[in-house]
Amino acid sequence: MKAIRSLAAAVALLVLVPAAGRAQAARPFQNSWFWGLKGGATLMSAPSKSNVTSAMGGIDWLITRNRGGLYVSFDQSFLSQYATLADSVNPTDTPSRVNLKNMRQITFLLMGYPGTSERFHPYAGLGLTYTQVGANPTTAYGSNDQASLAASIIQQYKSVFAPAAMLGIQMQRRNMGLFVQGMAWPSNQNFFLYNSRGFNASAAVGLRYNFGSSIDDDR
Numbered sequence: 001m002k003a004i005r006s007l008a009a010a011v012a013l014l015v016l017v018p019a020a021g022r023a024q025a026a027r028p029f030q031n032s033w034f035w036g037l038k039g040g041a042t043l044m045s046a047p048s049k050s051n052v053t054s055a056m057g058g059i060d061w062l063i064t065r066n067r068g069g070l071y072v073s074f075d076q077s078f079l080s081q082y083a084t085l086a087d088s089v090n091p092t093d094t095p096s097r098v099n100l101k102n103m104r105q106i107t108f109l110l111m112g113y114p115g116t117s118e119r120f121h122p123y124a125g126l127g128l129t130y131t132q133v134g135a136n137p138t139t140a141y142g143s144n145d146q147a148s149l150a151a152s153i154i155q156q157y158k159s160v161f162a163p164a165a166m167l168g169i170q171m172q173r174r175n176m177g178l179f180v181q182g183m184a185w186p187s188n189q190n191f192f193l194y195n196s197r198g199f200n201a202s203a204a205v206g207l208r209y210n211f212g213s214s215i216d217d218d219r
Contacts, residue, residue, distance in 0.1 A: 027210045029121050029172050030113075034062040036179070038075075038206025045187075045195040046081035046100060052193075054079040054103070056202055064113060065215075071109040071125050071166070075202070078102055083135075083192050085153055096139035096150055100192055103133045107183070109166055119173070125166040129185050132159040133192050160191040175210040 042056045058075030081100045109125030135158040141147040168181025182203045187195035 027175050027212065029118075029170070029177075029210075030064055030066050031213055031215050032064050032210045033212065034064070034177065034208035034210055036060045036062065036177075036206050036208035038179075038204040040202060040204030040206075042075075042077040042103070042200070042202040044077075044079075044103070044193045044200045045197075046079070046193055047083040048081045048100075050196070052079055052081060056204065058105075058204070060206075060208075062111070062208060064111075067113055069111040069113065071107070071111050071127070073105070073107045075105045075107070075204075076102055077105075077202075081193075083157075085137075085150055096137055096141065096146075098150075098154060098192075099134075099136050099138055101134040101136065103131060103193065105132075106130045107164055109164065119171060121170045121172060121177075123166075123168050123170065123181075125164075127164055128161060129164040129183075130159065130161050131185075131191070131193075134158075135192060157190060157192045160188045162186055162188060170208065177208040177210070178205075179208060180205050 037057075037059055039055070039057045042054045044052050044054070046052050054077040056075055056077045058073055060071065060073035063070040079100065079102060083098045083100060085096045085098060107127065107129040109127030111123055111125045113121060113123050115122050135154045137150055137154065141150065162185040164183055164185040166181055166183040168179055170177040170179040180203075182201065184199050184201045186199050187193075187197070193200070
């Protein structure tokens with residue numbers, strides 16, 4: 001019996017050692033999903049100032065397959081500017097002021113991963129971004145009509161959808177990836193942070209961690 005128990009223990013050890021080695025081995029870039037943290041800057045304009053460069057931070061989720069995948073991110077740009085609203089109800093009144101505080105973005109991109117390097121992984125993405133800026137009026141209104149008009153304008157100009165494009169590269173070391181990327185999207189006249197150049201842009205650097213396979217493997 002002792003010999004049988006020893007043999008069983010040896011067989012179990014032979015099975016567990018390769019499994020542990022696979023668990024600790026570096027996961028590939030392809031067919032994986034990553035969570036990332038990033039920081040950088042956003043270039044925009046505001047009615048109170050053109051060429052506003054703001055600090056930006058965010059999180060993202062990257063899914064990779066062999067040549068394509070999906071990218072989702074949430075970013076916040078830290079800014080403090082203002083806009084003025086003309087009063088069509090009573091044009092003789094002083095234009096009301098709206099404080100613009102911080103900008104948030106939610107982005108969804110379809111990704112492509114060209115190249116075959118095991119360590120350096122360039123990528124490109126196309127998709128959609130939703131941008132919203134905090135807008136709070138600071139002027140007291142003389143009538144309900146003025147307040148309603150201001151609220152309507154703020155609701156219309158505080159958020160916008162736009163197409164977006166991204167280019168970047170991720171440098172992989174075991175399960176951790178250092179990345180650098182840039183994103184651009186067209187500006188919209190119906191948004192408080194309208195940019196007369198016709199586009200807004202952001203640049204970021206960050207780290208992503210590979211949390212495992214993005215495909216089901218029932219084998």
